[in-house]
Amino acid sequence: MTIDESNTVKKPKKIKKEFDFSKHPKRHVALKIAYIGFNYQGFASQTHVQNTVENKIFEALLKVKLISDPNNCKYTRCGRTDSGVSAFGQVIGIQLRSSEDDEKPFDYVRLINNVLPEDIRAIAWSFVDDDFDARFDCLYRTYKYFFVKSNLIIERMREASKLLIGSHDFRNFCKINADQVISFNRIMLDIQINKCTPDQKDDDPDSLYEIIICGYSFLWHQVRCMVAVLFLVGERREDPSIILELLNVEKNPRKPQFAMASEIPLILFDCAFENVKFHADSSRLRAEAVVDLESHFVHMFQLNSIKTKIIQTMMNSIRCSLVVDEVVPDRIVTLNQIKTDHPNLTTRKGPRYVPLMERLTGKSVEEKRASKQNKKTL
Template identity: 45%
Template sequence: MPQQTTRSMATQLSDVDYITTLQARVKELEAENANLLSRLAHCQCSEVGKKVYAPDDKTAEVTEPKISNGKSEETTKKKPGYKTRYLSHHSKRYVALKVMYFGKRFYGFSSEAQMEPSVESELFKALETTRLLVGDKKESQYSRCGRTDKGVSSVGQVIALFLRSKLKISGVNNGSSGEFVSEEQLEGELDYVRVINRELPSDIRILGWCPVPVDFHARFSCSGREYRYFFWKENLNILAMENAGTKLVGEHDFRNFCKMDAANVHTYMRRITMFEIYATDVRYEDNQLWVIKIRGRAFLWHQVRCMVAVLFSIGKGLESPDVIDMLLDTNRIPRKPQYVMASEAPLVLQSCEFEDLKFICSSDSGKALHAHLVNECKIFQLQTAIFHEAILNCFLAQIKACHQFKNPSHQFKDPRRKAPISLSCHDQLSVSSGT
């Protein structure tokens, strides 16, 4: 419509009518845009899978013709000033991912602390590289079950978000709430475990995935969490620690067993549903590895490490088991006493429990995952062997120095050298010839 006609119509209509007309037109355009996106998502042509680009300070790929054997072929070339967008027009489904990670080199799980590297940032890098994301965190409806601290590991962390799907929109859960999808809707889907694990660093792995309804939340849908803390027995009184630990079971005010977070926490009441201490099969010389297992629905900041620290004080005989009752009585001790938390390195988020959640891992992905974990164990075993050799060398050096101090005329013999020295070739020939 010409500009003069538009101006004349605007002058004839009142302001309210003019705004109403514009709003109606916007709705028409939005409906048309949604219709086009829906048609594009069902399109089976090869152009749908190509990348979409937007101006930015990063590089992108553009196609250029290339002549080969008299035929024109397309090649890709980096062009500055463009950035890849999320492919929101693809089919998507809401999934939960089970994540394991070794927390030694990470500044916690969450990337919100602006400390790198974090487990979460590495996960999203892999998802971006594999082009599985359909939007940013908010658009992907991202949620996580827990925020483990720096150095803490996990073999059962769970996150949930929308990921690109290989199936058509009509065949997957594309945004409607309701029950979990059936097994028939999993056939032909992307192998998320295999695809993501290929881009993750060696200390992070996806253990499985599961389709979930969009009203699922990794944190608030969780019915329970289990932590395990590994420690060497040494001279600890395990019976005293076990008797004290049973006092933690039940619903209590744990403000004296956590780090205060007044800005985000309004109640310190938490319920511990299970507490156990048991020995493992791992031994080193005369020492044995033990485990503290604690289960509850939710935990406060540093709660597990604080509880373990108090239990260690009891095991060392520095405190009596009755100190647990005192710390749980907030009328008697309204403020947390000053004590050092237990180390973060032996702490593991073992599992996050959900109702009707069964994680999927294909046979090929399971074999690759098992091979990777076995290889990682071998690497750490090699490191253990090197440390053990260093300890042995230090021990032998001390014995040698002591021996030479007492008997300077005697030569020290390495006790590790038990096998006799082989004869030289000349000596062997002499022996065989009888000379």
């Protein structure tokens, strides 16, 4: 006996119900976000760019039904970071779906992290007032910039960095956006240059340092421009007094042309707020949430430590390679000796360094504004 398949009744597919956000309360939340920015085109969403940290956060919040519309959730961000720049203390303000019982709030950190890429993590949150603004309520911001000592004279850099502290016009230390920025005056609260590995010797060229820069707010590319000039001072290409020259905008209203420091070593380390107490999650789950976050970063650290060791092994192998001298075949020399006493090699000279104050300059702020105004009137 055969079954007539044409007569079998197919069950209708269940229609997935739309999630009804109107049935759930909402609360304004401050989220602290950490991300490794190497693989992203900046933090903030852009019209023609999808691969941003902010887009990934919105995708995660939509997926776990914490928001219904990115354009209607009272969203604010503390700062914009460039393509490649990382953060540990980025803060956003946003209205999220919340638990009906305030005594048992949602496990926001775990909910969001379950659907975020591994190089973006929510690390803490706090309920905040409805008028909270992550940008304008921030008291101060702290950046860190990591670098290898190499041939840099750290004391010269420290001497120059002290001249940046205080209230100054930083138009010669930023990318000028003349039509959007009214004032280029910013206040730097403190700048420190410290060794990351205290056990390493001061004269070790491979030792890792960090520049810690704390200020109320920053101009576009300001940190990377300041670091670039500090490097020129550390290389003895410029005197520490170059800082005063560049800060004197009446004497030098036009910025000399120079390359910014790389974006990769830069991290937005901290954003400070008054009366905002961040926590990994509710008291009952706090320890567990912290352990989860730590385990995640430990795994990433171990993986990248292995990558670093592989590169270091290659570097050391090259440094320790033995080369047979072509003139005296029995003589073995190391690569470290080649530059000084090998008869067949000559020292190559690079292009002559042009001091900053002798270089071509861009337009002044006033010239840029006048140029914009002329275009509008045409």
